[in-house]
Amino acid sequence: MTAIRLENLVKRFGAFTALKTMDLEIRNGEFMALLGPSGCGKSTTMNMIAGMESPSEGRILFDDKDMNGVAMGRRGVGFVFQNYAIFTHMNVHDNLAYGLRVRKLPESEVDSRVKAIAEFLQLTPLLKQPSAKLSVNILQRLAIGRSAIVEPAIFLLDEPLSNVDAAFRAVMRTELKHLQRQFRQTMVYVTHDQLEAMTMADRIAVMDHGVLQQVGTPLEVYNNPANLFVAGFIGSPGMNLLKGSLADSDRGLVVNLGEMGRSQPLDPELVSAVRQSGSREVVYGFRPERVSLSGTAEGMPLPVTFVERIGARTVVHLGAGEQRVKAVFDNDAAVESGSTVSIAIEPASVRLFDAGTGIAIRGT
Numbered sequence: 001m002t003a004i005r006l007e008n009l010v011k012r013f014g015a016f017t018a019l020k021t022m023d024l025e026i027r028n029g030e031f032m033a034l035l036g037p038s039g040c041g042k043s044t045t046m047n048m049i050a051g052m053e054s055p056s057e058g059r060i061l062f063d064d065k066d067m068n069g070v071a072m073g074r075r076g077v078g079f080v081f082q083n084y085a086i087f088t089h090m091n092v093h094d095n096l097a098y099g100l101r102v103r104k105l106p107e108s109e110v111d112s113r114v115k116a117i118a119e120f121l122q123l124t125p126l127l128k129q130p131s132a133k134l135s136v137n138i139l140q141r142l143a144i145g146r147s148a149i150v151e152p153a154i155f156l157l158d159e160p161l162s163n164v165d166a167a168f169r170a171v172m173r174t175e176l177k178h179l180q181r182q183f184r185q186t187m188v189y190v191t192h193d194q195l196e197a198m199t200m201a202d203r204i205a206v207m208d209h210g211v212l213q214q215v216g217t218p219l220e221v222y223n224n225p226a227n228l229f230v231a232g233f234i235g236s237p238g239m240n241l242l243k244g245s246l247a248d249s250d251r252g253l254v255v256n257l258g259e260m261g262r263s264q265p266l267d268p269e270l271v272s273a274v275r276q277s278g279s280r281e282v283v284y285g286f287r288p289e290r291v292s293l294s295g296t297a298e299g300m301p302l303p304v305t306f307v308e309r310i311g312a313r314t315v316v317h318l319g320a321g322e323q324r325v326k327a328v329f330d331n332d333a334a335v336e337s338g339s340t341v342s343i344a345i346e347p348a349s350v351r352l353f354d355a356g357t358g359i360a361i362r363g364t
């Protein structure tokens with residue numbers, strides 16, 4: 001196990017800055033996901049950790065050892081890419097054995113480790129199969145096995161599941177997490193898929209436009225997004241984000257939401273955070289699953305524009321004009337497109353963001 005520290009890391013390609021001053025600590029044995037949309041700098045960061053690219057500025061440390069000038073082959077990292085790199089002229093067994101044979105391990109140990117990893121990744125019945133004939137799903141599983149078998153201290157995976165089919169991806173999410181628990185490697189996993197990051201990672205580093213936006217456990221980034229980008233990016237559907245301005249009412253501080261009327265009074269903790277921040281123009285955020293159908297006169301009446309029934313859940317699109325809301329209900333929710341429903345938002349789930357900076361307004 002090895003800890004990784006990125007200090008003031010910057011990467012420029014000519015005049016273009018792909019990564020802007022990144023500081024990140026990845027703990028020993030931690031599963032860290034680098035998550036963000038295409039082009040945000042995830043792979044660039046990963047390639048620098050691997051030693052395939054050199055930083056323009058800053059340092060990468062493995063357990064306090066500066067990696068500057070240390071070649072990829074000497075860093076003790078295993079790397080799995082989106083496009084599986086395996087030897088098609090070898091069978092499954094020999095592909096798995098390759099890294100151990102290069103390291104000149106005795107053949108008896110090679111054989112027992114191949115058997116163990118094949119069992120773990122459910123490749124045992126395929127050991128004698130020529131690799132050229134395997135499906136994409138199995139090839140990617142084999143690529144993961146081939147890297148994992150040499151038990152690198154650091155395991156880097158760059159979108160390893162993006163080419164495999166959806167059902168297999170779900171299986172592999174569980175298997176990769178098990179693999180990491182078993183071998184206790186420090187794992188860095190690049191993905192643009194928030195579901196992958198949420199289900200597997202111990203912590204997630206959310207990135208956008210070459211800037212690290214937030215680092216936290218899946219629940220931290222989900223419950224308390226640091227800014228509007230994270231709030232919108234994490235969650236499916238993402239957080240509802242409505243423009244509003246703060247207003248005093250006889251029942252306490254509320255948010256005036258234009259055509260949607262006024263919010264419920266804000267929780268006392270949020271009121272004191274807002275008063276300290278001095279913000280007046282805000283974005284009022286709440287998760288779609290924190291919305292309920294209200295039977296009381298205090299609910300917010302909204303027209304239903306669209307109803308998506310997706311198995312276990314119903315996603316209801318509500319609102320008019322610019323202010324749009326998504327709500328997630330059980331699959332049997334009695335909501336029809338074209339009707340008007342009254343909704344209530346769980347007060348403790350409300351998050352506020354400064355409309356100018358996009359930064360979350362939080363109590364200390």
Ligand code: ATP
Binds near residue numbers: 018039040042
């Ligand atoms: P994706 O999943 O699409 O690869 P990403 O978050 O991994 O997204 P990067 O591949 O790190 O993004 O790229 C970040 C930015 O740097 C992109 O705008 C990309 O075009 C640019 N970039 C990456 N490599 C180079 C290069 N060798 N030369 C010039 N620009 C590059």
